[in-house]
Amino acid sequence: QVQLVESGGGLVQSGGSLRLSCAASGRTFSNYAMGWFRQGPGKERELVTGISWSGGSTMYADSVKGRFTISRDNAKNMVYLQMSSLKPEDTAVYYCATTQRRYSGPGGPYDYWGQGTQVTVSS
Numbered sequence: 001q002v003q004l005v006e007s008g009g010g011l012v013q014s015g016g017s018l019r020l021s022c023a024a025s026g027r028t029f030s031n032y033a034m035g036w037f038r039q040g041p042g043k044e045r046e047l048v049t050g051i052s053w054s055g056g057s058t059m060y061a062d063s064v065k066g067r068f069t070i071s072r073d074n075a076k077n078m079v080y081l082q083m084s085s086l087k088p089e090d091t092a093v094y095y096c097a098t099t100q101r102r103y104s105g106p107g108g109p110y111d112y113w114g115q116g117t118q119v120t121v122s123s
Helices: none
Strands: 003-007 010-013 018-025 032-039 046-051 058-060 068-073 078-083 092-102 117-122
Touching (some): 018 117, 032 078, 046 078
Antiparallel strands (some): 018 078, 032 046, 092 117
């Protein structure tokens, strides 16, 4: 059974940084793409960034390009989201996600999500 557990959320001032972590378990982590979604207040859940199974390919939503960086450590079954230059509009619950398709690219589709971690950016 796939399990994804996020950590690292919190309250940060505008312009600040946070690093989210996601611990994955339940299968061979390195065979699957990973991604980060977010859902802000009154908004739909959106794909923020993804990374391919090998780590060789990434994608970013336009709203976070140049500010967020996704990475993975297949030896530790971990995926990270480094967020910099945070803005109040980045406030959301952030979800780690993965796919049921092996050797997939970073754009999904994604099938499994963690419980989420809250990120709040104050102005």
